[in-house]
Amino acid sequence: MSARTFLVSLAAAAMALIGPGLASAQPAAMPSQAGSVAPPVTAPPAQGIIAGADLTSSAYVLGRDDVVEVGLLGGVGGFGGRARVQADGTIQLTMIGKVVAVDHTTAELSDTIRKALKDGGFYADPVVTIEVVGYASRYVTVLGAVGSPGLVPINRPYRLSEILARVGGVREGAADFLIVRPDNGPEKRLYIRDLATGDDKQDPYVRPGDKIFSPVAETYYLNGAVKSPGAFSMKTDLTFRMALAKAGGVTETGSEKKFTVMRAGKKTKVNLDDKVEAGDVINFGEKLF
DSSP states (O other): OOOHHHHHHHHHHHHHHHHHHHHHSSBOOOOOOOOOOOOOOOOOOOOOOOOOOTTOOOBBBBBBBBBBEEEEEEEGOOOOOOEEETTTEEEHHHHHHHHOTTBBBHHHHHHHHHHHHHTTTTTTSSEEEEEEEEEOOOEHHHHHHBBBBBEEESSOOBBBBHHHHTOBBOTTTTTTEEEESSSSOOOOEEEEHHHHOOOGGOOOOOOOOOEEEOOOOOOEEESSSSSSSSSEEEOTTTTHHHHHHHTTOOOOEEEEEEEEEEEEEEEEOOTTTTTTTTTEEEEEOOOOO
């Protein structure tokens, strides 16, 4: 074998070894035929956000007006850019045109774009990256006696306690429960103390579209021979004994046994371990000497 023949054989062997690696990193040859306007690239719809701990940000379901950053791993070929999900549910990309994004996860959209680039002959085996840079379609509404009421974007699964923390918690004078009204389904009343001390069922995941309301606490009134008379915020399962303790107890001349309750304009017979109701007017009398 001549030296020239040996060098040619060696070069051919080297290209065979490194060729597959170059094929995935470099753009494929552009199609020779001028293509017509194609319909939007679609993928099977996502199943929606599931309220479970295994849900990750890669499962975020895109909606209208969300903004995504699309690119290729390594930034080869100049493909991609920032795109907003339009009213028709699509994003517009170079080379492949419209791609349906609404109701798909970022992982599904990435796979759809990768397949379109590969099938169109633009890249041999591209790795598509997608980052959500603007969350606009998925949010919960928080209203009432909270620190910062308003719309809270849902860019990952959030438990109710996390949403409450994000809006600054409840204000002084708020009720000790939250009302959660989903898009579909019955309204729920969830107690704030259970969000921290209960199990996962008592601190559920919220869903996009949920409305969360923190009502102002109703009041009861305590006067007479007590140390700190006045109006007080209702608490769940509050008894008259507990209400008396919140008012500092009876005075030196007061009597725990001599108290009356006006409820809905009528005198009501109760004992210290009965439950207080909103609007009750409680009066503790003095001892007889």
